[in-house]
């Protein structure tokens with residue numbers, strides 16, 4: 502018996518040196534509505550053994566690439582600054598041993614720590630954000646490291662980013678977007694522009710960190726989150742984007758944040774687990790090429 506749940510449980514024991522590290526960051530400090538994001542990582546890990554290890558799109562057992570789940574980070578008594586520092590150190594340690602880091606939130610503030618680690622390794626890092634929200638507030642309820650200000654903090658560091666799935670924002674954020682000339686991929690734009698994925702890729706000329714706030718998805722497939730905004734992204738939209746990001750750009754890390762499990766909405770955690778597995782599938786596709794689904 503393990504002390505904490507692992508991604509794909511005992512099926513992850515494949516006897517190869519792991520290429521992926523799953524890090525849990527169970528933080529719920531500044532959530533605005535709908536609590537429980539600290540339970541998100543465990544819910545995703547608990548749901549993962551229900552996944553079919555043979556990927557139905559890629560026709561490979563991605564698990565054979567080696568996926569190790571690490572012990573959850575402990576934020577007891579930590580300020581938000583200390584939380585971000587702890588995440589930065591943990592992600593840096595995984596990069597140092599050539600692992601692809603997958604960070605499970607927790608609220609969106611955790612992204613700041615992971616991006617700081619990636620930025621040390623890749624000064625030309627770009628961030629792609631799937632989210633219902635712009636998260637461009639200067640601060641939220643007096644907290645600059647709030648989940649609602651996470652992209653503003655990345656802008657402070659002059660990190661280029663592209664926002665996808667957007668359909669909820671404040672006037673302050675809207676004015677900032679106009680002032681800066683940013684072109685977020687609002688939901689209505691995704692629906693109107695058939696080549697939106699190519700346009701996202703065209704805006705990237707460096708390694709990519711992907712941050713997925715699960716509220717970017719439609720609440721029909723992702724109801725378990727603090728702000729389940731209607732008319733969100735479909736599974737096909739998200740996977741079309743991620744497939745292109747992996748195949749045409751260089752994906753160097755990812756997080757999945759803001760899952761707040763609730764009874765009766767267990768499919769949300771399963772969807773998040775499958776999104777991670779599919780993304781890793783794209784990433785390690787070359788390992789399996791022409792080998793009948795085995796590396």
Ligand SMILES: [Mn+2]
Nearest residue numbers: 633634714716
């Ligand atoms: Mn959001």
